[in-house]
Amino acid sequence: MKKNIAIIMGGYSSEVNISLESGAVVYQHISKEKYNTYKVHILKNKWIVVDDNGKEYAINKHDFSIIINNKTIHFDLVFNAIHGHPGEDGTILAYFDLLGIKHTSAPFYQMALTFNKRDCLSVVKQYGVKTATSYYLDKGETIDVGKIIKKVGLPCFVKPNKAGSSFGISKVKHQNEVIPAIEKAFTEDSQILIEEFLDGTEITIGVLNYHNTIKVLPMTEIVSENDFFDYEAKYLGKSQEITPARISNELHKKLEKIATKVYKILNMSGFSRSEYIIVNEEPYFLEMNTVPGLTAASIIPQQAAEEGIGLQELFDNAIEMALKN
Missing domain, CATH: 3.30.1490.20 (ATP-grasp fold, A domain)
Known part of the structure; x- marks a missing residue:
């Protein structure tokens, strides 16, 4: 029997529209032969499932179920595509844990820790990872x-x-x-x-649980037309995203080692994308995103494509790893 997968998107933060785009891409590419997939909009004023015709069905918040055609549907797994609160900070994941519903993200505490930049930096510093003053x-x-x-x-x-x-x-x-x-x-x-301000090359690195192993994806060098990698640079084409990054083999190995170390230190699972600035061949960790953009133009899908991993394989793997773990 096919598993029921809820793809949650939207959220309560300024990133709501970006999240809706990511969630729509995930919904489009997850295998419909393997899974029954549902678009779930988590919004401040309503939690709903939206079908392909735009019809809305209210979520029962007591058990996160829906009724369609007089049939109650329960979800086997939640694919988290909410950037910001309450998805990326772990809030809604604690709710799913209480209900016993598996999800594609790291445990809720790890999500809360990484979303809090100050706390995240404080933890990695203790393990010798360089950070900005x-x-x-x-x-x-x-x-x-x-x-x-x-x-x-x-x-x-x-x-x-x-x-x-x-x-x-x-x-x-x-x-x-x-x-x-x-x-x-x-x-x-x-x-x-x-x-x-660290004056150096910005490198962003995707790390994920891929077939039960920690995989570092090909790295991306960010060259922004603006002063930094701001909203316009990220979403309005005001930057170059060069994958693979133009760095030496020695620096690549160093970054791969540090990115894996940080993923393990923070007890991560699922997707992550971390930002580093390279100053005099030394990487400085800036932050980690645990629900990175997942549209075809987003960095993690770009890096996966460079590795030969398509969107369907990328998303199906996330579901398979979450169901197993």
Whole structure:
């Protein structure tokens, strides 16, 4: 009997529309011969299944089931395609754990840890992974611009602690830009992270559980037309994404080793995409995305394609690994 797979998409954050695109691509490419697939929109005002004709069916939140044609359907597995809250931060995954429903992401605690940039950096530092010098600020705290600049220097990056797709991020070059950048970041989160600018090559690395082994995908070099890899660079074509990255074999091996180490340190499973800046041939870890973009143009699918892994195989593997584990 075919398993029922719920592909959850949408969410409650600024990334809702990006997530809906990712989820639609996942739905399109998962094998319909192997699985019964359902598009599940998790939105602030409703949880619904949307069929191919656009008809909506309400989710019963007590057991995450639906009724279609007087038949109750329960799900064997959830494919998580929600960027941001409540998918990428683990919130909804804790709910599925309580219901005993398997999912394609890492355990909810690991998801929460990696989504919290400050906590994630604190953990990997203990294992000797290099990171940028940073300054933490919570909403309501006194803002001492001089103290911030003294610690991280200029230029620097001001980021929401828990947000994705570069929402709320600013590159600050002058002292008078610090306060506006902080205010912008606080529109996305009540905690922010201010980091020194690392002048180097940006490399993004996909790591996943592939046929029961940790696999590092071909790496991508990011060359942004803008000041950094912001929303426009990511989604509006204002960047070059060069796969495989133009790096030496020696550096490739070093990055592969570190990317695998970080995946293990954080007790990850499923998909991940981590960002590194290379300074003087040394990698500095920036952050990890545990629900990366999954459209055909997104980086993880690009890297998988370079490895000879198509979208159907990529998504079916995620389901198979989750069902086994």
